[in-house]
Amino acid sequence: MKIFSGNSNRPLAEAICRSVGIDLGRCIVSQFPDGETFVKIEENVRGEDVFVVQSSSPPSNQHLMELFIMMDALRRASAWRITAVIPFYGYARQDRKDQPRVPITAKLVANLLVAAGANRILTVDLHAQQIQGFFDIPVDHLYAAPVMYEYIREKDIPDLVVVSPDIGGIKMAHAYAQVLGASLAIVAKRRTSPVDVESMTLIGEVAGKNVLMVDDLTETAGTLTAAASMLRERGAKKVYACVSHTILSELGIERLRKSVIDELITTDTVYRPAIDGVRIVTRSVAGLLGEAIKRIHTNSSVTSLFEFRGARIG
16 A cells, blocks of 8 residues: 655645555655646555545645646556545535536546546545535545544533534534534525625524534635624624634635634644634544545445444535
């Protein structure tokens, strides 16, 4: 077994290798002056079970091209099996035709991954579960909830209500509520543009309670900050946010600095430098992905990794 990494999240790849107990594979992933990507695998991979760790985080297109080219190089070097380990699967929000003459880019990316040489996909918290069906190869879809749970349990937050900041996250919020022994509430929202959200209705009771909002992804933080403001207006005491993939554009960082969110809990699926003025706690998914990689390599069951203390998020 060998593990290689592109440039999107090398610290996570190194942490995965420490978890598995092997060294990170040697390769060169660089750019020519005109922006084209160059890859050279610097060790023998013939007949090897190879895992390539690469999130499609910004710059998304560049990181995806690195992944495609690395897999093509590995396939041409006669690797036995290539598993694309994609902690954050980009383009996942473009998973359907919701208006005329638009693409289904999540499906296009799936086709490109297979064409480039992927034999299997390992990912964490897809934005839309149906993306698994876009592939005709095995997809192992893990959840970040277990690595979040220990930290939340240690905080021992009293009078806790788990809130989904939009209708699409109800299943995830329900799973958190189950294992934390908390009640559940939902914020129904209306999106006015790709970066702006108008929160409309709160379903449930949060007055005098501490709130944990759970979501899979935030970039501009519009949904989170708008929901947090509504929850405070409705009497919530402290507001925590638990988000699997925190990408954060400049707009998102500025919104979080001004928001009423007391703490943002997230993971290292996306590489993110330290941000001043925002209270962020980062939990690593390296152990989770490392265990999945070991089980895939030994053809062992991965099913138990889909469970979240007896509850299933999917």
